[in-house]
Amino acid sequence: MSAPPAIGTEALVDELWWAVTDCDEFTAVDVVRRARADGTDEETLLLDVIAAVQDRVGTEWAADRLTVAQEHAATAINERVITALVHDRPPVGAPDRAPRGRVTVSCVDGEWHALPARLVAEVLRLRGWRVDFLGARTPTPHLVSHLHSTSSEAVLLSGSLPTHLPPAHAAITACQAVGVPVVAGGRAFGPDGRYARALGADHWAPDARAAAAVLEEELSAPHRAVTRQVMDDLPHLTDQEYTFVAQSRGRLVRQTLTGLENRFPALRAYSDAQRERTAEDVAHIVDFLATALYVDDPALFTTFLCWTADVLEARRVPARSVSAALAVLGENLHDFPRALGLLADGTAALAARPLPAPGPGREA
Amino acid sequence: MGRVRGASPCVFGSSGSPVDPRSAAVSIGAAWAHAPYPVIVADRDGALVELNDAAQLLWSDAVRGDQLLDTVPSWLAEAHGRFADGAPEGSGQAAGTVYDRFFEAHPTPADDGDVVWWLVDDTDRRLAEAALAGARQRSALLADVSSQLLSTLNVTRCMEATARMATDHLAEAALLVAPPQGRRHQLTYAYRGGPVTRATAPVDVHAVPGLAEALQGFPPVPARWINPADLPGWVQPAGFAGPVGSVIVAPLPGHGVPAGALILLRSSGEQAFSGDEELFARLFAARAGAALSAARLYTEQASITATLMRELLPPRLESVHGVEYAGAYRPARDNERIGGDFYDVHPGTGPAEETLVVLGDVAGKGLDAAVLTGKIRNTLHALLPLATDHERTLTLLNSALLSSHHTRFATLVLASVRRRGSKVELRLTSAGHLAPLIVRGDGTVEETATRGSLIGALPKVTSATAHVTLRPGETCLLYTDGVTEARGGPLGDELFGDHRLKRVLAECAGMPAEAIVERIQMLAAQWVGPGSHDDVATVAISAPRAADLTVVGGQRSAGGTTYRRNG
Numbered sequence: 001m002s003a004p005p006a007i008g009t010e011a012l013v014d015e016l017w018w019a020v021t022d023c024d025e026f027t028a029v030d031v032v033r034r035a036r037a038d039g040t041d042e043e044t045l046l047l048d049v050i051a052a053v054q055d056r057v058g059t060e061w062a063a064d065r066l067t068v069a070q071e072h073a074a075t076a077i078n079e080r081v082i083t084a085l086v087h088d089r090p091p092v093g094a095p096d097r098a099p100r101g102r103v104t105v106s107c108v109d110g111e112w113h114a115l116p117a118r119l120v121a122e123v124l125r126l127r128g129w130r131v132d133f134l135g136a137r138t139p140t141p142h143l144v145s146h147l148h149s150t151s152s153e154a155v156l157l158s159g160s161l162p163t164h165l166p167p168a169h170a171a172i173t174a175c176q177a178v179g180v181p182v183v184a185g186g187r188a189f190g191p192d193g194r195y196a197r198a199l200g201a202d203h204w205a206p207d208a209r210a211a212a213a214v215l216e217e218e219l220s221a222p223h224r225a226v227t228r229q230v231m232d233d234l235p236h237l238t239d240q241e242y243t244f245v246a247q248s249r250g251r252l253v254r255q256t257l258t259g260l261e262n263r264f265p266a267l268r269a270y271s272d273a274q275r276e277r278t279a280e281d282v283a284h285i286v287d288f289l290a291t292a293l294y295v296d297d298p299a300l301f302t303t304f305l306c307w308t309a310d311v312l313e314a315r316r317v318p319a320r321s322v323s324a325a326l327a328v329l330g331e332n333l334h335d336f337p338r339a340l341g342l343l344a345d346g347t348a349a350l351a352a353r354p355l356p357a358p359g360p361g362r363e364a
Numbered sequence: 365m366g367r368v369r370g371a372s373p374c375v376f377g378s379s380g381s382p383v384d385p386r387s388a389a390v391s392i393g394a395a396w397a398h399a400p401y402p403v404i405v406a407d408r409d410g411a412l413v414e415l416n417d418a419a420q421l422l423w424s425d426a427v428r429g430d431q432l433l434d435t436v437p438s439w440l441a442e443a444h445g446r447f448a449d450g451a452p453e454g455s456g457q458a459a460g461t462v463y464d465r466f467f468e469a470h471p472t473p474a475d476d477g478d479v480v481w482w483l484v485d486d487t488d489r490r491l492a493e494a495a496l497a498g499a500r501q502r503s504a505l506l507a508d509v510s511s512q513l514l515s516t517l518n519v520t521r522c523m524e525a526t527a528r529m530a531t532d533h534l535a536e537a538a539l540l541v542a543p544p545q546g547r548r549h550q551l552t553y554a555y556r557g558g559p560v561t562r563a564t565a566p567v568d569v570h571a572v573p574g575l576a577e578a579l580q581g582f583p584p585v586p587a588r589w590i591n592p593a594d595l596p597g598w599v600q601p602a603g604f605a606g607p608v609g610s611v612i613v614a615p616l617p618g619h620g621v622p623a624g625a626l627i628l629l630r631s632s633g634e635q636a637f638s639g640d641e642e643l644f645a646r647l648f649a650a651r652a653g654a655a656l657s658a659a660r661l662y663t664e665q666a667s668i669t670a671t672l673m674r675e676l677l678p679p680r681l682e683s684v685h686g687v688e689y690a691g692a693y694r695p696a697r698d699n700e701r702i703g704g705d706f707y708d709v710h711p712g713t714g715p716a717e718e719t720l721v722v723l724g725d726v727a728g729k730g731l732d733a734a735v736l737t738g739k740i741r742n743t744l745h746a747l748l749p750l751a752t753d754h755e756r757t758l759t760l761l762n763s764a765l766l767s768s769h770h771t772r773f774a775t776l777v778l779a780s781v782r783r784r785g786s787k788v789e790l791r792l793t794s795a796g797h798l799a800p801l802i803v804r805g806d807g808t809v810e811e812t813a814t815r816g817s818l819i820g821a822l823p824k825v826t827s828a829t830a831h832v833t834l835r836p837g838e839t840c841l842l843y844t845d846g847v848t849e850a851r852g853g854p855l856g857d858e859l860f861g862d863h864r865l866k867r868v869l870a871e872c873a874g875m876p877a878e879a880i881v882e883r884i885q886m887l888a889a890q891w892v893g894p895g896s897h898d899d900v901a902t903v904a905i906s907a908p909r910a911a912d913l914t915v916v917g918g919q920r921s922a923g924g925t926t927y928r929r930n931g
Contacts, residue, residue: 023874023909069871069883076879109698110894112886137889139698148517149666177515179525249893250856273867276854283854 009048012040016053016081020074021066028077029084042085043126046119047208054078054115062307064314075115086122100127103215104152104180106134106143108159108188109167116186116208117158123208124156129215140171147178154181154219156211159188162195162304163287166246166294169199173228176202183214190300198295200233234296241336242293249286252332256282259328260321282325284308289329292342301342302349309350323350401484402467406432408448408477410441419483422462437462440469440481447471447479459486466490502644505533509648513655517662520550520562526616526626526652527554534645535612535628535637537604541569543579543622553601561601571596578615578625589637599627610636614645616653621660623653676702676738681903685715686783688906690878692885694846696729696899704733705844705901708741710748715783720744720751723842723903724776724797733899736770740819754778754793758816758825765820773820777842781905788834788907793827795819798848801866802832803839803880807873809866812840834907837874846900847884852892860891877904 012035019028032045040049057074060066066074105121107114114136121133134146147155155175159168165188172182184196185205193204202220205211231237245252257279261267270278285305292301305326309319326343333339396403402419406412412430415423423435432441443458456471466487472480509529516522523540530538537555547566554560569575573590592608600606609632616623626649630636637645681689695703704726712719722744726733743764747757757778765774775796782789792800796818802810816827834840843865850860868887872880881902888900 023876025876067871069873069875072872072879072883073875076876076882079878080876110889112882112889141698142701145666148662149670151518151520178518179512179516179521250854253854253856279854 009040009044009052012045012049013052013056016049017056020053020057020077020081021060021070023073023077025077025080028081032081032085033088036085036088042089043123043209045085046082046122046126050078050081051116051119051208062311062314064311078115079118082118082122086125089126100129100215101153102130102132102151103154103156104132104134104143104146104150105156106138106158106171107136108138108157108164108171109140110137111159111161111164111188112136113158113160113186116160117156120156120158120185120208120211124212124215127212127216140167140174143171144174144178147175147180152180154183154215156183156185156205157201158186159184160186162188162190162300163284163291164188165195165199165291166242169230169233169294172199172201173230173233176200177228181219183211185211194297195295195300198233198297200228234294236296236338237294239338241338242290244336245286245290245293245333245339249283249290252286252329253279253282255332256286256325256328259331260324263324263328264321278321281308281312281322285322285325285329289339289342293338296338298342298345301346305346305350306353309353319350319353323347326350396480401482403483404436404481405474405478406444406448406481408479410444410448413478443469443471444479444481448477498640502647505644506647506651509533510651510655513651514658516655517659519656519659519663522652522656522659523550523552523624524554524560524562526656527552528560530554530626530628530648530652531556534641534648535630536634537601537629539599539601539627539629540616540624541567541575541579541627542624544569551598555601555604558601558603565598567598568596572599572613572627574613575625575627578613579622592632600629604629605631607632609634612637612642612645614649616649616656618653618657618660621657623656623660626652673702676734678707678901679709681709683908684709684711684719685717686908687719687781687788688877688908689721689903690876690881690906691901691903692878692881693902694885694889694897694900696846696897700730700734702731702734702737703899704729704737705846705899706737706741707842707901707903708744709903710745710751712782718752718780718782718791720748721779721781721842721903721905722776723779723844723901724774724795725844725846725899725901726774727772729899733772736772736774739768739770740765740774740776751778751780754780754791754829755816755825755827758793758795758819758827762819762822762825766823770820773818775818777814779840779842779905783907786836786907788838788905790832790834790840790905791829792832792840793829795825795827798843798845799830801841801843801869802834803841803869803873805835805837805873807870809869834905836907837909839872839875839877839880839904839906841869841880841884842903842905843884844899844901846898847888847902850888850891850897850900852895856893860888874909877906880904880906 012031015031016028019031032049035045035049036042054075057066057071061068061071103124105117105124107117118133121131124131132146132150132152134143143155157168157171159165168184168188172184175182181202183203183205184199184201189196189204193206196204203214205214267278288301288304292298305322309322312319312322326347330340330343333343397416399416400418402422403416404412404419405414410432412426412428412432412435414428415426420426426435432444437460439458439460443456447456457468459466459468465485467483468486470482470484472482474480512525512529513522516525523542527538527540531554540552542550548564549567549569551563551565551567552560553563569579573594590611590613592611595608595611600608608629610630612628614626614628616626628645678691678693681691683689689709691707693705695701697703705724707721707723710720724740726736726740740761743761744757747760750760751757777795777797777800778793779800780791792812792814793816794814795816799812799814802812804810812830812832814828814830817825819825832840848860848862848865851857865884868884872883881904884902885900
């Protein structure tokens with residue numbers, strides 16, 4: 001079902017990349033309109049050009065070749081490009097667009113990366129589905145009341161950051177309890193979809209084409225979730241380690257900062273802004289530690305730590321500060337064997353990293 | 365065991381307890397002959413040696429010397445054969461039916477290789493156990509039915525679940541007839557092993573005896589048996605093999621709201637409905653009716669709420685007369701879509717006229733505050749012809765609010781916007797609200813010099829208007845205190861504050877309007893994390909960058925303004 005990328009998508013990706021990072025909406029829209037006029041089909045433009053540019057935006061940010069603000073601007077331009085493409089589309093009801101069923105596309109509560117979900121929504125519309133697109137950071141109560149008031153055959157739930165997995169779990173269970181199956185997708189659910197399975201999603205789709213393929217198969221009713229509780233999917237949560245770490249986030253960050261200042265007195269000379277950046281980095285470590293406790297997977301934690309180390313080194317911050325933060329965290333989590341295990345795994349993974357080499361960082 | 369007289373006490377132990385064979389042999393002939401339970405003695409070759417009164421009642425024709433195989437049921441004869449062939453002691457028990465009763469048979473060896481079979485009548489216990497298991501299964505089923513039905517508030521899904529569960533547990537096929545909408549009924553069909561299908565059709569409900577009454581829901585009618593021959597064709601699901609053997613029409617009691625009726629069909633190959641099953645069907649229908657009426661009520665209420673709320677939702681903003689506008693709104697409560705912050709853009713009648721932008725904040729949160737935002741937005745809309753004079757507009761709005769029954773007050777910002785060449789001119793007036801911020805092309809962030817009294821509190825309002833010019837790529841941000849008063853951050857209890865907002869805006873120089881509001885909303889939301897927050901509203905007014913001028917002016921300057929890059 002997935003057509004091979006049309007010839008020349010690399011050139012299109014380059015053209016769009018320059019327009020988007022130059023904040024040049026006019027040229028960006030022009031690039032895709034011309035490509036379409038030249039016969040590149042819309043699905044290819046969405047998934048092999050616009051999505052590819054968006055991927056590059058993430059990569060370039062990690063390597064410190066784009067600022068966060070530029071990343072936002074580029075994403076906004078990409079959104080406008082999609083809007084322009086969609087605007088040119090023939091109206092619904094055209095003969096080649098027989099209506100299929102109705103589905104809901106939504107981001108996990110707290111998830112701000114709406115573009116992957118938007119691409120899924122547009123591809124499904126292209127393939128004839130009636131799509132309710134609820135957008136970024138959809139609170140789970142909105143999602144559930146939407147399902148009560150419509151007859152969606154499925155929910156496609158998108159998540160990019162793994163730290164949103166606990167709210168994603170709540171959303172998956174809630175949708176299934178209403179009787180609607182859930183297709184989980186996006187980087188948050190792991191490169192092989194392992195977290196989609198762990199959280200009890202009915203299906204996992206690595207990309208928009210796979211999501212469309214899942215819907216085109218016969219969709220079965222969700223496995224009974226009416227009386228299912230969080231603990232039934234993740235029995236290890238009874239040890240309360242996730243709950244503790246998630247609830248004491250602020251305190252753990254503060255304790256870790258104090259511990260780091262004792263180890264590296266130079267930190268005391270940091271400006272407020274630098275200090276805040278460090279606090280944010282530590283807060284991220286605590287968030288990922290909590291999420292790894294939630295899904296009980298050390299790989300989630302170690303992948304994040306190695307990526308963080310790469311990002312820091314790209315910004316000329318020594319990565320050993322990450323190992324030091326782990327050591328301080330360990331001192332404050334004596335009584336939590338699973339957390340200590342994760343911290344040990346993290347320290348080992350950081351130690352095993354190849355020496356920093358100049359070059360692009362890895363993607364999230 | 366009152367009839368035992370002068371018997372050796374060890375013969376009639378409790379059923380199943382081992383009996384010493386020697387003492388049994390000694391007492392045979394004395395007490396066992398009158399025992400209340402059947403006892404038979406057979407020799408090792410399977411010939412009947414002796415049987416007592418109770419056994420004689422069971423097998424009246426049996427006489428000594430008969431072969432067991434010809435007399436008693438095969439399960440007992442075979443058990444005897446196994447025991448006589450030397451099965452280990454104590455393990456020879458068997459059980460089975462004799463005519464319509466159920467017996468456990470316990471063997472004990474006697475002299476000369478004979479075997480005494482003690483039969484214990486177990487019929488009543490078995491019946492009680494079967495009844496208990498049935499009752500348990502039905503209550504488990506009803507619990508499952510309830511939880512599945514109550515989990516959805518969607519009428520269509522609820523009807524599908526009802527039809528599907530009816531075919532799982534009650535009948536081979538089921539049809540749920542919804543109350544009429546006009547002359548048409550929504551019909552939900554299901555049959556065992558097939559898909560649930562829906563249709564909407566103008567069917568004649570009077571063609572099915574009892575259906576019209578069941579659909580009315582009042583007066584209450586019992587579930588009705590009807591003659592399968594009387595059924596019209598539309599009652600059978602397409603794909604159901606049939607022919608129909610038995611039919612029940614059951615009303616779904618909706619407690620004041622009509623909920624529909626359920627028609628259950630069994631093919632002639634399957635047993636007709638028993639009394640128990642009919643009772644169960646009624647319990648099932650009661651639950652389905654309650655769930656369906658709840659779903660119907662919810663749907664009605666949700667549609668009323670949606671209609672009322674539509675006017676209160678923040679509008680979608682876009683470019684107007686060559687100026688970019690972007691707005692974003694996040695209500696304080698996740699389960700609501702509206703709150704006490706609001707914004708509007710009222711386009712000028714032409715490019716030469718001013719466009720009026722309003723952003724404000726009503727004291728309080730939630731629906732009550734949202735209702736007042738609606739009133740303010742409507743009043744301002746009516747005052748548009750006077751909007752060139754900000755202070756006069758604010759004075760009129762103030763007196764309108766003072767004379768209303770609302771005791772809340774509000775703060776707001778008015779911005780009159782007009783494009784002049786490549787620049788955008790703004791007149792900004794704050795009424796007790798946070799002064800708008802200007803993001804210049806070089807990353808400088810300026811606070812506008814406007815202030816004024818809030819609205820709806822004092823009889824007189826005063827204000828000072830600021831005049832600002834935006835060059836291409838520059839933005840004016842209107843925002844509510846939900847941004848700066850967001851409490852959280854990595855340490856959990858810090859305010860986001862002015863200085864952070866300005867620092868973040870400085871990084872936003874040159875960004876498109878919607879990217880700026882998105883970024884501010886995102887940072888404020890992430891700052892708070894999962895904690896509680898106030899309503900947050902942001903509106904960005906941007907002068908388009910050079911490249912966009914072509915869209916308006918028709919001529920494109922090569923290169924345009926290049927975006928600031930580091931590295």
